[in-house]
Amino acid sequence: MSRSTPLELLRSLGTSPRGLVESDAEKRLLRYGENVLPARRVPSLPIIFLRSLRDPFTAVLASLALVSALVAAWATAAVIAVLVVVSCGLRAAGEHRADRSAAGLRQLVAGTATVLRRATREAAPVAREVPVDQVVPGDVVRLAPGDLVPADLRLLRATGLTMHQAALTGETLPVPKYPVDDPSAWRPAPTGPQAEPPAGPPPPDPSAAPGTGPSPDTPDPAGDFDRPELCFQGSSVASGSGTGVAIATGAGTRFATADMTPGNDRRTTAFDRSVYGISWILIRFMLLTPPLVLMANAALRGRGIETLPFAVAVAVGLTPEMLPVIVTTTLARGASALARTHQVIVKRLPALHDLGAVDVVCLDKTGTLTQDRPVVECSLGAGGAPDDSVLHWAAVNSLWTVRLAEVPSADALDEAILDAAENRSPDGADALEYDPVTALPFDPVRRLSTAVIRSPRRLGHHTLVVKGAAESVLERCALDGEERRRIAALADRMAADGLRVLAVARAERPAATRPYTPADEHGLTLTGLVGLRDASADTAAEALDALRRRGIAVKVLTGDHPGTAARACRDLGLPPGEVVTASATDALSDADLGGLADRSTVFARCSPEHKARIVRVLRERGHVTGFLGDGVNDLPALRACDVGICPPEAVDVAREAADVVLAAKDLTSLDHAVMAGRGSGAAIAGYLRITLSSNLGNVIAMLTAGLLLPFLPMLPAQVLVQNLCFDAAQLAFAYECPRAGALRHPLKLRPREVLASVTGFGVLNAAADLATFAVLAWAVSDARSETAFHAGWFTENLLTQALVMVLLRTGRGGGVPATAGVLALTGLLLPLSPLGPLIGMAALPLAYYPLLALVLTLYAGALHWLTRRTGRPEHQGHPTPA
Numbered sequence: 001m002s003r004s005t006p007l008e009l010l011r012s013l014g015t016s017p018r019g020l021v022e023s024d025a026e027k028r029l030l031r032y033g034e035n036v037l038p039a040r041r042v043p044s045l046p047i048i049f050l051r052s053l054r055d056p057f058t059a060v061l062a063s064l065a066l067v068s069a070l071v072a073a074w075a076t077a078a079v080i081a082v083l084v085v086v087s088c089g090l091r092a093a094g095e096h097r098a099d100r101s102a103a104g105l106r107q108l109v110a111g112t113a114t115v116l117r118r119a120t121r122e123a124a125p126v127a128r129e130v131p132v133d134q135v136v137p138g139d140v141v142r143l144a145p146g147d148l149v150p151a152d153l154r155l156l157r158a159t160g161l162t163m164h165q166a167a168l169t170g171e172t173l174p175v176p177k178y179p180v181d182d183p184s185a186w187r188p189a190p191t192g193p194q195a196e197p198p199a200g201p202p203p204p205d206p207s208a209a210p211g212t213g214p215s216p217d218t219p220d221p222a223g224d225f226d227r228p229e230l231c232f233q234g235s236s237v238a239s240g241s242g243t244g245v246a247i248a249t250g251a252g253t254r255f256a257t258a259d260m261t262p263g264n265d266r267r268t269t270a271f272d273r274s275v276y277g278i279s280w281i282l283i284r285f286m287l288l289t290p291p292l293v294l295m296a297n298a299a300l301r302g303r304g305i306e307t308l309p310f311a312v313a314v315a316v317g318l319t320p321e322m323l324p325v326i327v328t329t330t331l332a333r334g335a336s337a338l339a340r341t342h343q344v345i346v347k348r349l350p351a352l353h354d355l356g357a358v359d360v361v362c363l364d365k366t367g368t369l370t371q372d373r374p375v376v377e378c379s380l381g382a383g384g385a386p387d388d389s390v391l392h393w394a395a396v397n398s399l400w401t402v403r404l405a406e407v408p409s410a411d412a413l414d415e416a417i418l419d420a421a422e423n424r425s426p427d428g429a430d431a432l433e434y435d436p437v438t439a440l441p442f443d444p445v446r447r448l449s450t451a452v453i454r455s456p457r458r459l460g461h462h463t464l465v466v467k468g469a470a471e472s473v474l475e476r477c478a479l480d481g482e483e484r485r486r487i488a489a490l491a492d493r494m495a496a497d498g499l500r501v502l503a504v505a506r507a508e509r510p511a512a513t514r515p516y517t518p519a520d521e522h523g524l525t526l527t528g529l530v531g532l533r534d535a536s537a538d539t540a541a542e543a544l545d546a547l548r549r550r551g552i553a554v555k556v557l558t559g560d561h562p563g564t565a566a567r568a569c570r571d572l573g574l575p576p577g578e579v580v581t582a583s584a585t586d587a588l589s590d591a592d593l594g595g596l597a598d599r600s601t602v603f604a605r606c607s608p609e610h611k612a613r614i615v616r617v618l619r620e621r622g623h624v625t626g627f628l629g630d631g632v633n634d635l636p637a638l639r640a641c642d643v644g645i646c647p648p649e650a651v652d653v654a655r656e657a658a659d660v661v662l663a664a665k666d667l668t669s670l671d672h673a674v675m676a677g678r679g680s681g682a683a684i685a686g687y688l689r690i691t692l693s694s695n696l697g698n699v700i701a702m703l704t705a706g707l708l709l710p711f712l713p714m715l716p717a718q719v720l721v722q723n724l725c726f727d728a729a730q731l732a733f734a735y736e737c738p739r740a741g742a743l744r745h746p747l748k749l750r751p752r753e754v755l756a757s758v759t760g761f762g763v764l765n766a767a768a769d770l771a772t773f774a775v776l777a778w779a780v781s782d783a784r785s786e787t788a789f790h791a792g793w794f795t796e797n798l799l800t801q802a803l804v805m806v807l808l809r810t811g812r813g814g815g816v817p818a819t820a821g822v823l824a825l826t827g828l829l830l831p832l833s834p835l836g837p838l839i840g841m842a843a844l845p846l847a848y849y850p851l852l853a854l855v856l857t858l859y860a861g862a863l864h865w866l867t868r869r870t871g872r873p874e875h876q877g878h879p880t881p882a
């Protein structure tokens with residue numbers, strides 16, 4: 001029925017051009033519900049807290065707490081439980097705060113709408129202002145300049161109507177709209193880049209029950225948002241007026257159903273793949289360790305179930321218990337700083353880590369690389385030479401068609417022409433020196449406009465000044481075939497160079513007393529061509545250069561003409577290379593498209609599905625992708641990328657889908673967010689390498705000592721106290737500032753690379769522990785050997801952990817050296833304090849300390865050598881800069 005005639009449509013909706021009867025409208029409101037967007041509730045704090053427990057590492061820590069409680073290790077269970085609660089609480093508070101901030105950005109689509117209603121079937125229709133939520137399917141809606149479209153409409157009448165559809169398609173220039181009697185016969189006219197149909201999802205199908213939208217199972221063909229007879233909720237009237245019938249309201253509109261299509265579920269992100277990958281490897285070790293400890297002690301030492309608390313303590317010793325707390329605290333601090341200093345809202349905390357790992361950013365051209373306005377690039381005479389008089393006559397047309405048509409404001413093209421003419425008018429000529437006669441405003445069918453003026457120097461004559469699409473103007477000019485082909489070829493070359501081309505022509509006529517009509521637009525003399533380009537965004541060139549220096553490749557995915565997209569990139573110093581038309585990729589496999597996407601910079605004529613597919617294949621090739629979009633047509637790509645980004649003026653559904661809301665539609669804000677993400681990622685990476693290195697060394701040493709010694713190498717309470725001291729000290733990592741080296745390139749935490757690095761440092765730590773065992777065996781030989789051994793190893797453990805914190809740190813500040821010093825003092829003094837005997841430790845002989853100092857000196861030297869040999873951890877795992 002979307003291809004039906006207006007009369008057939010009105011019959012199917014049970015309405016007429018005179019509008020609905022009030023009683024019918026009330027019944028429909030009860031049947032279909034209010035015309036409001038589906039409610040989006042911000043999850044409550046308890047709900048977000050419970051969701052945080054789904055984190056695999058948090059779940060394992062909770063399981064360890066339960067096992068500890070079952071074996072009566074109450075202190076261990078309590079400490080782990082506190083860590084779980086603190087981690088989930090921090091994460092829930094940060095994400096709840098971000099959700100509330102994002103919810104505050106939601107805007108109403110419209111406040112009121114003008115509809116035709118009748119008191120009875122015989123009564124005359126009356127135009128009424130009704131709340132937009134009271135509009136129902138079948139309502140006849142009137143549109144005027146500046147109005148927001150309250151529902152999805154099919155036009156019945158229109159006069160010079162153009163619509164802003166940027167919220168739906170990203171296309172900044174107004175789109176002509178007019179009724180079509182037979183929509184099935186409509187085809188968009190090929191008008192060059194200045195009138196390319198924007199890509200987008202399909203309109204609702206009125207053949208369905210009124211008030212329902214398209215089936216979410218139906219593929220969305222590109223370009224249907226450009227159908228001239230359909231106006232969509234979320235768009236606004238740029239100029240002209242019109243009357244349409246509501247074919248879908250509420251949840252059935254295209255605006256509301258855009259994020260209900262398949263594939264919109266949240267994807268697995270770079271954060272999930274990295275931190276979770278490391279967590280699952282550790283989880284396997286943790287689950288394997290207790291059975292091994294039990295079996296080894298039973299076989300070699302005859303110990304039974306009494307070693308179970310020690311086995312659990314060993315598993316806990318391997319665990320970076322503070323990982324959820326450090327990760328959440330670090331990301332929350334970074335997100336809070338971004339919101340405070342740059343007004344960037346991070347809705348999902350792990351998205352900040354993903355920003356730091358991003359190595360490819362995909363974005364649309366309009367509004368990010370370019371401003372939402374065109375500027376005049378050139379004006380050429382009919383011979384192809386520069387000629388400012390062409391711009392002058394174009395300005396005459398723009399000025400008087402706008403004024404005489406009583407349009408509230410000039411459209412973007414007319415504004416650009418008037419601004420340029422004011423700066424480059426020949427001999428001081430001014431469009432105001434002419435007397436206006438009449439104007440024939442822009443008509444989307446004619447695709448041109450005409451101003452009729454009278455010059456004070458030519459009494460008795462009128463001048464017709466015509467401006468519009470090149471082919472439409474040329475066909476009305478008195479040109480021979482060869483000349484017409486030459487000028488058309490010139491227009492095509494300008495279009496291929498990325499310009500929006502308008503032709504200007506004139507005709508002198510004897511002053512007429514009758515009204516002028518489009519029939520008078522013939523026999524024109526071509527004046528020349530005006531080329532306009534999209535104005536580059538003020539900060540785009542600088543921001544693109546900054547992204548390049550930071551190792552981030554930029555991919556431009558746009559629905560624009562290839563020449564327009566390439567021109568915008570060249571103007572900003574971004575080499576476009578060979579522009580790929582997205583439709584040409586349809587026959588490529590994902591593997592082939594991935595290789596092409598790696599090599600190419602610009603993809604033109606992209607539909608929403610093209611954008612999402614390109615983003616997906618880039619991710620499958622190992623890239624961490626960000627996508628910056630603001631319209632309904634960007635939703636599939638926002639869902640497909642690792643981190644979705646949008647400006648604050650994005651449509652509601654795009655803001656809901658995005659992970660990060662920028663301060664402005666500006667790449668500079670994106671650069672700030674990326675740097676904050678890298679800083680947070682570097683802190684997390686540094687913590688992981690340090691704690692895993694130390695923990696792995698301790699576990700290897702404990703397992704070895706447990707098999708060699710006639711007693712447990714460390715009591716569960718001692719393991720708990722040691723872990724508490726180390727964990728508390730490691731909180732300082734969340735407050736570190738990253739070094740410059742950690743911010744130069746995208747930081748990716750690859751589990752295998754991290755664990756390979758950790759293994760080397762862990763083995764070195766285990767060697768220091770075993771050397772300490774030898775020292776203790778020599779220095780301690782009395783009846784206190786067991787308690788002294790526990791004290792000696794406890795002291796050495798905390799001292800080596802303090803050294804690791806200082807020598808392997810990747811940041812600066814944050815109080816890490818001071819915290820490490822406190823940790824070292826704790827290791828030295830605790831066994832000597834009254835608390836020492838309470839947890840099974842005795843004072844050590846003085847001979848132990850010089851030997852321990854020698855072991856620590858050798859360990860520090862070896863650690864420093866290994867660090868220099870393998871490179872600082874901050875430089876490991878980086879991809880090659882793009």
